[in-house]
Amino acid sequence: MAVIAYVMGTFVLFGFLYWNLSTWEVGRFRSLLELQALGISAYLEGQKNLSLEDKAYNQAYRLSVSGLFERDGSYAQGNLHEIPSSLLLDGKAHLILDPNVRSKRGFATQTLFVGTRLPDQRILVIGRETPEVAVLEEAVKRVFMEGVFPFSLVALMIGAFSSRKMSGRLRAAQQQLDEIKRGALHERLTISNSNDELDSLAHSVNEMLAQLEAAMHELEHVGNNIAHDLRTPLGRVRAHLEQVQSDFVLPLEAQGRIEQALNNLDQSLNATTALLRVAHFEAGSTDTHFSEFDVSEMLQELVELYQPAAECKAIELVVRNETEEFARGDRDLLLEAFANLIDNAVKFTPERGMVEIRVMSTLQGPIVEIHDSGPGIPANQRNQVFKRFYRSRETRHAAGSGLGLTLVAAIIRLHGFEVEIKDADRGCAFLVQLFRRTR
Amino acid sequence: MRRLGSGSASASDRGRGRKALSVDKASQPGFSPRAKVLLVEDDEELAGAIIDALAKRQYEVLHICNGSEGLSKVGEGGFDILVIDRILPEVYGINIVQELRRQNFNVPVLIISALDAVDERVLGLEAGADDYLIKPFSLEELGARVDALLRRPLQSSATKLQVGPLTLDLLRRTAFRGDEKIELSAREFQLLEYFMSNAGRLVTRQMLLKDVWKFHFVPQTNVVDQHISKLRHKIEGGSTSRFFLNVRGQGHIFDHHG
Numbered sequence: 001m002a003v004i005a006y007v008m009g010t011f012v013l014f015g016f017l018y019w020n021l022s023t024w025e026v027g028r029f030r031s032l033l034e035l036q037a038l039g040i041s042a043y044l045e046g047q048k049n050l051s052l053e054d055k056a057y058n059q060a061y062r063l064s065v066s067g068l069f070e071r072d073g074s075y076a077q078g079n080l081h082e083i084p085s086s087l088l089l090d091g092k093a094h095l096i097l098d099p100n101v102r103s104k105r106g107f108a109t110q111t112l113f114v115g116t117r118l119p120d121q122r123i124l125v126i127g128r129e130t131p132e133v134a135v136l137e138e139a140v141k142r143v144f145m146e147g148v149f150p151f152s153l154v155a156l157m158i159g160a161f162s163s164r165k166m167s168g169r170l171r172a173a174q175q176q177l178d179e180i181k182r183g184a185l186h187e188r189l190t191i192s193n194s195n196d197e198l199d200s201l202a203h204s205v206n207e208m209l210a211q212l213e214a215a216m217h218e219l220e221h222v223g224n225n226i227a228h229d230l231r232t233p234l235g236r237v238r239a240h241l242e243q244v245q246s247d248f249v250l251p252l253e254a255q256g257r258i259e260q261a262l263n264n265l266d267q268s269l270n271a272t273t274a275l276l277r278v279a280h281f282e283a284g285s286t287d288t289h290f291s292e293f294d295v296s297e298m299l300q301e302l303v304e305l306y307q308p309a310a311e312c313k314a315i316e317l318v319v320r321n322e323t324e325e326f327a328r329g330d331r332d333l334l335l336e337a338f339a340n341l342i343d344n345a346v347k348f349t350p351e352r353g354m355v356e357i358r359v360m361s362t363l364q365g366p367i368v369e370i371h372d373s374g375p376g377i378p379a380n381q382r383n384q385v386f387k388r389f390y391r392s393r394e395t396r397h398a399a400g401s402g403l404g405l406t407l408v409a410a411i412i413r414l415h416g417f418e419v420e421i422k423d424a425d426r427g428c429a430f431l432v433q434l435f436r437r438t439r
Numbered sequence: 440m441r442r443l444g445s446g447s448a449s450a451s452d453r454g455r456g457r458k459a460l461s462v463d464k465a466s467q468p469g470f471s472p473r474a475k476v477l478l479v480e481d482d483e484e485l486a487g488a489i490i491d492a493l494a495k496r497q498y499e500v501l502h503i504c505n506g507s508e509g510l511s512k513v514g515e516g517g518f519d520i521l522v523i524d525r526i527l528p529e530v531y532g533i534n535i536v537q538e539l540r541r542q543n544f545n546v547p548v549l550i551i552s553a554l555d556a557v558d559e560r561v562l563g564l565e566a567g568a569d570d571y572l573i574k575p576f577s578l579e580e581l582g583a584r585v586d587a588l589l590r591r592p593l594q595s596s597a598t599k600l601q602v603g604p605l606t607l608d609l610l611r612r613t614a615f616r617g618d619e620k621i622e623l624s625a626r627e628f629q630l631l632e633y634f635m636s637n638a639g640r641l642v643t644r645q646m647l648l649k650d651v652w653k654f655h656f657v658p659q660t661n662v663v664d665q666h667i668s669k670l671r672h673k674i675e676g677g678s679t680s681r682f683f684l685n686v687r688g689q690g691h692i693f694d695h696h697g
Contacts, residue, residue, distance in 0.1 A: 236484045236488070236575075238576075242577060263688070306660075340659065
């Protein structure tokens with residue numbers, strides 16, 4: 001764009017320069033010639049035998065052509081044998097292109113003519129070539145053709161090349177950033193060594209990534225340490241409780257309390273486990289166990305697992321799929337995510353309700369919809385359900401850690417997939433896109 | 440992991456005491472241990488509890504505290520099963536397993552670990568471990584898993600399973616109670632097969648999810664029990680026979696309980 005504007009600008013500038021100079025030149029000649037015509041006509045009065053062909057005369061006045069004609073326009077003398085047809089005999093200079101008049105250089109030029117009637121009604125026509133204007137035009141043309149045009153062409157090519165290179169670099173950087181966004185935190189932007197703005201930007205981004213990566217590693221490390229330091233003593237507590245339970249004959253009430261303690265212990269352990277896993281997934285470091293798998297088959301397995309639970313509440317639990325659909329991901333993790341969604345759907349659907357799972361195929365990949373006939377989720381709470389420990393007021397009494405959907409969201413995000421809650425006529429509909437969105 | 444001064448010393452004494460006890464028992468005439476277990480675990484308090492639980496199941500247990508000693512003990516051979524902590528001083532449990540498999544030792548290995556990310560589980564199994572248990576686990580679960588690992592080779596040769604009046608034909612995929620045929624779904628058949636081949640022993644929900652469903656997570660709702668109650672209804676229904684014994688909070692023991 002800039003190159004085109006530059007070429008246009010040069011073009012206009014040269015045009016303007018040429019136009020200005022040429023009108024100025026022509027104007028100068030014009031007034032000169034008019035004065036000369038006046039002078040000659042005054043001189044010619046009464047001197048009937050003056051020869052217009054006199055070299056000295058011609059040179060003195062620098063006239064290219066001159067001719068004296070009788071009052072009817074017929075030739076009398078001089079090197080101009082005919083009055084140019086379009087010439088007005090008003091004593092003013094007119095630019096006329098006369099093919100009969102050729103310059104010394106051989107090209108046809110515009111000639112300034114002044115025609116005037118002498119007091120005795122004879123006609124005097126003098127003309128002057130304007131080779132200067134032609135030369136000027138020629139010079140401008142040459143400068144343009146030999147200088148500006150090739151220069152602009154080169155500039156245009158360089159511009160196109162560098163902008164192609166630049167947009168290529170930007171595209172590459174974009175791809176790298178996408179990769180990083182998907183969890184490849186070790187990736188860095190390529191530095192081209194051309195020391196331009198893009199390079200310095202890439203440097204800053206890389207530094208930022210290094211810091212981020214270090215922080216993530218630390219987080220993971222801390223997470224693993226917490227896991228280890230927390231589980232080990234809790235593991236001992238659990239073992240002791242179990243030993244007491246089995247080693248001693250306890251009153252029934254004591255047995256019950258130990259049972260309760262074990263349950264609570266397991267619950268707190270499940271919550272820490274879920275939290276750690278969410279953190280682990282959010283660090284996005286699990287990318288190694290991805291494979292292609294049959295989505296419908298996976299859902300069928302889960303429906304089979306949950307069928308007795310649904311039957312207990314007389315809930316109809318079905319999978320409907322249009323075609324065989326495949327997705328790429330960690331099957332174990334996605335199985336767990338969908339198990340959580342189905343678990344939720346069955347839990348919150350009242351007796352004799354319905355949980356319908358549909359696998360839909362789109363051009364980009366499969367979408368799974370889990371639709372239940374439960375109470376649904378109000379629109380203003382939909383964003384919150386995927387947050388840690390969220391429980392709506394209505395569901396606070398139900399069992400669970402409140403981390404189920406958080407884990408679902410973390411697993412889905414880890415894959416670069418998407419999950420959303422859709423408006424449904426009744427109940428609640430979760431939509432899971434099993435493909436990465438392309439921009 | 441940090442040792443806890445005097446507390447841990449007494450715990451380790453206790454651990455050794457238990458070990459001596461089980462070995463003593465083993466050396467008594469008329470007592471033959473079911474199998475020899477090598478336990479490599481640096482947490483002595485937990486190790487004590489594990490030894491205790493396994494000894495109750497008639498296992499002879501040798502306890503080693505660190506990885507390198509564990510590795511050399513394993514090399515000597517003579518153990519039927521290994522229970523190894525994932526993270527140990529000196530040599531990691533996972534490296535012990537790798538080394539063992541490299542040297543073509545086929546002894547079954549159960550890895551126990553406080554790390555539970557999916558990656559870690561996969562790593563453990565990829566290294567050549569046969570099973571994986573996440574801390575903290577119930578001692579019953581551990582015992583049940585050890586039982587199951589030691590039973591594995593026997594299971595594959597049988598074509599018919601029999602528990603009391605129940606017969607399961609593994610080739611024809613049919614189930615009979617006496618002369619009466621029981622109609623089972625494919626999953627119910629698998630479940631019953633698992634219970635019958637583990638008759639008399641505790642089968643936990645985690646074991647069923649892992650071995651029957653091949654799922655590596657524990658669902659929030661207790662869906663396994665609902666499958667079991669359906670199965671129980673089919674095989675006990677209309678008769679006085681009782682097969683499933685519910686162990687509260689643990690799982691079920693399948694047998695002909697009369």
